[in-house]
Amino acid sequence: MKAVCWYGTRDVRVETVPDPKIINPHDAIIKTSLTAICGSDLHLYGGYNPSMQAGDILGHEFMGEVVEVGRETKALKPGDRVVVPFAIACGRCFYCTRQLWSLCDNTNPNAWMAEELYEDTTAGLFGYSHLFGGYAGGQAEYVRVPFADVGAMIVPADVPDEHVLFLSDILPTGYMAAENCGIQPGDTVAVWGCGPVGQFAIQSAAMLGASRVIAIDRFPDRLEKARRFGHADTVNYLEVDDVVDALREMTGGRGPDACIDAVGMEAHGTTLAAWYDHVKQTMWLESDRPIALREAIQACRKGGTVSIPGVYSGLIDKIPFGTAFSKGLTFKMGQTHVHRYMRLLLERVQSGAIDPSCIITHRLRLDDAPHAYQMFLEKEDGCLKVVLKPGTA
Amino acid sequence: MRARVMEPEIWRKSDGKRAVAPNVDDRERWISGAAGAGMILYGAGRRGITGLGLALLGVGLLYQTATGHNPLYSAMGIRLTRTTSGRQRIEVIKSMTINRPPDELYRYWRDVRNFPRFMTHLESVSMLDEKRSHWKAKGPAGMTVEWDAEIVNEKENALIAWESCEGSDVQHWGVIRFVPAPGDRGTEVTVELEYRPVAGSFGAAVAKLFGEEPGQQLEEDLRRFKYIMETGEVPTTTGQPRGR
Numbered sequence: 001m002k003a004v005c006w007y008g009t010r011d012v013r014v015e016t017v018p019d020p021k022i023i024n025p026h027d028a029i030i031k032t033s034l035t036a037i038c039g040s041d042l043h044l045y046g047g048y049n050p051s052m053q054a055g056d057i058l059g060h061e062f063m064g065e066v067v068e069v070g071r072e073t074k075a076l077k078p079g080d081r082v083v084v085p086f087a088i089a090c091g092r093c094f095y096c097t098r099q100l101w102s103l104c105d106n107t108n109p110n111a112w113m114a115e116e117l118y119e120d121t122t123a124g125l126f127g128y129s130h131l132f133g134g135y136a137g138g139q140a141e142y143v144r145v146p147f148a149d150v151g152a153m154i155v156p157a158d159v160p161d162e163h164v165l166f167l168s169d170i171l172p173t174g175y176m177a178a179e180n181c182g183i184q185p186g187d188t189v190a191v192w193g194c195g196p197v198g199q200f201a202i203q204s205a206a207m208l209g210a211s212r213v214i215a216i217d218r219f220p221d222r223l224e225k226a227r228r229f230g231h232a233d234t235v236n237y238l239e240v241d242d243v244v245d246a247l248r249e250m251t252g253g254r255g256p257d258a259c260i261d262a263v264g265m266e267a268h269g270t271t272l273a274a275w276y277d278h279v280k281q282t283m284w285l286e287s288d289r290p291i292a293l294r295e296a297i298q299a300c301r302k303g304g305t306v307s308i309p310g311v312y313s314g315l316i317d318k319i320p321f322g323t324a325f326s327k328g329l330t331f332k333m334g335q336t337h338v339h340r341y342m343r344l345l346l347e348r349v350q351s352g353a354i355d356p357s358c359i360i361t362h363r364l365r366l367d368d369a370p371h372a373y374q375m376f377l378e379k380e381d382g383c384l385k386v387v388l389k390p391g392t393a
Numbered sequence: 394m395r396a397r398v399m400e401p402e403i404w405r406k407s408d409g410k411r412a413v414a415p416n417v418d419d420r421e422r423w424i425s426g427a428a429g430a431g432m433i434l435y436g437a438g439r440r441g442i443t444g445l446g447l448a449l450l451g452v453g454l455l456y457q458t459a460t461g462h463n464p465l466y467s468a469m470g471i472r473l474t475r476t477t478s479g480r481q482r483i484e485v486i487k488s489m490t491i492n493r494p495p496d497e498l499y500r501y502w503r504d505v506r507n508f509p510r511f512m513t514h515l516e517s518v519s520m521l522d523e524k525r526s527h528w529k530a531k532g533p534a535g536m537t538v539e540w541d542a543e544i545v546n547e548k549e550n551a552l553i554a555w556e557s558c559e560g561s562d563v564q565h566w567g568v569i570r571f572v573p574a575p576g577d578r579g580t581e582v583t584v585e586l587e588y589r590p591v592a593g594s595f596g597a598a599v600a601k602l603f604g605e606e607p608g609q610q611l612e613e614d615l616r617r618f619k620y621i622m623e624t625g626e627v628p629t630t631t632g633q634p635r636g637r
Contacts, residue, residue, distance in 0.1 A: 003634065003636065005635070005636030007636070013636070015637070017634040017635060017636055018634045019634065020633055020634050021632065023629060023630075023631070023633065024627075024628070024629065025625065026624070026626060054636070055635040055636035055637055056635060056636070057634065072626075088628075090623065090624045091624075092492065092623045092624050093624075094490070094492045094578060094579065097492070105492075105623070106619070106620050106623055109627075109628045109630055111616060112612075112613070124628060133630065134630050135630055136630070136633045136634055140634075144633055147624075
């Protein structure tokens with residue numbers, strides 16, 4: 001089969017590799033109908049994760065048709081059309097039984113590696129480095145899905161692929177980010193980053209009852225999407241002196257009730273602190289650049305919530321923790337518990353409350369992946385979201 | 394010997410000094426003492442930065458001789474216990490919470506034939522009688538290591554203690570405890586293992602660097618036991634496709 005493989009920093013290639021086969025009894029094999037490149041794939045593309053190995057198959061947003069099942073896979077059968085969560089969860093451990101699916105104890109074969117770095121392991125993730133299990137990813141014609149009964153959700157035939165695909169990651173991720181804000185009537189929610197997760201966080205915050213959503217980015221086309229689909233007010237941080245001051249002014253001096261950092265470890269900025277982070281990260285003195293997070297902490301009103309769907313991988317510097325403490329902030333974060341939200345969000349999609357396909361800017365073939373990664377990284381051609389269709393000439 | 398394992402509490406030091414307890418065996422203490430003194434003398438003769446470095450290293454080795462404690466070993470989790478009969482052993486302890494009731498875990502562990510499913514270095518374990526079993530393990534360079542073990546103490550759904558029989562290649566003593574975890578959290582499983590390493594505490598440190606030290610092996614074994622008890626399978630990517 002064809003698969004998108006990682007070979008090094010800014011080096012991905014479409015290779016012909018063997019087809020996957022059933023290995024464990026709870027496995028299923030999926031024939032991919034549609035897959036996508038996620039913003040978090042760009043962290044791998046940019047070489048920020050040292051546990052990648054040449055030849056690793058990328059991708060954790062995918063859907064398709066079941067073609068084969070293991071002997072213990074009962075809920076699925078060949079022919080079922082499914083969408084698959086990016087985190088692999090066993091459904092039996094302490095964490096899964098408490099709906100904390102992405103913290104599953106039993107799906108990372110390299111748990112020891114995660115324990116060395118993070119003191120404990122998370123769930124295994126598709127196509128997301130050996131630290132998270134080294135599972136072959138979904139940017140491929142076929143994918144092996146462990147614990148398929150627990151993860152893969154059957155979707156009705158009348159919902160198109162482009163409306164279903166993002167249930168695998170970014171739609172639940174944006175939704176959980178908004179849910180973590182504990183939105184009350186009258187709340188203002190500020191969202192840093194208007195990429196795909198930011199867009200869905202903005203739309204979800206409105207759906208969960210926020211009176212006002214303020215979106216922050218530097219790309220006019222992304223801000224325009226936030227206005228159009230999320231009815232958000234927008235701040236272009238290149239056009240204001242200070243984002244924190246701007247947010248204060250927009251909220252009667254209080255600050256937003258909740259702040260969402262939908263940017264994560266590779267934030268950009270125009271301040272001295274942003275430059276400092278860039279230099280330190282380049283020299284490997286700091287693994288992550290927490291510019292958005294700092295601003296979120298500074299801007300948030302007293303007693304408010306900072307919700308972090310943006311990915312962080314290691315150490316960050318100069319976090320104003322005294323500010324967070326004295327303002328009594330609440331922090332909510334972590335990989336999305338996708339399983340918890342898929343059914344609920346499928347209903348929202350079916351009812352027309354959300355049209356996830358609104359973020360797609362590029363529809364390409366699997367073979368176009370190397371170009372697509374490059375374009376997405378450089379934000380060329382207004383690139384916001386690329387979907388890849390295997391098997392198209 | 395047997396009396397000791399029959400009363401597992403004897404294994405625990407009551408003086409609370411475990412953290413600074415010796416972890417270098419007697420043989421290695423004398424060797425490091427001699428080497429340390431030699432390095433100080435040689436280093437003093439050489440002068441310069443190399444000489445100073447050698448002398449400092451020598452002081453470190455003398456410290457190890459004097460205290461029987463190597464901070465590097467303790468950082469690596471190597472512990473030495475001394476039995477009432479004065480014999481020295483390496484001790485490893487690992488704990489894991491498993492989301493199943495104690496009786497289920499106890500029953501699975503009590504049937505030693507299940508061991509090769511989660512102890513990957515074992516080829517087979519067969520029952521000789523109700524208490525005794527025969528173990529075959531993969532050794533270095535394709536060799537097979539075999540020994541007999543005997544269950545010397547058991548409390549249903551709570552504890553199993555075993556030891557290797559007289560004349561075994563691999564002398565070891567072990568106990569597993571199953572304690573209900575608070576709330577609805579399953580069972581806290583703790584394994585304590587003592588063994589006499591082939592090349593003493595130094596050998597254990599070297600083995601640990603190559604990932605073959607029993608403490609590391611025990612942790613991965615226990616993790617696989619948890620995988621099987623909670624889900625019925627061990628997660629793996631072996632056999633999946635990848636680019637060349």
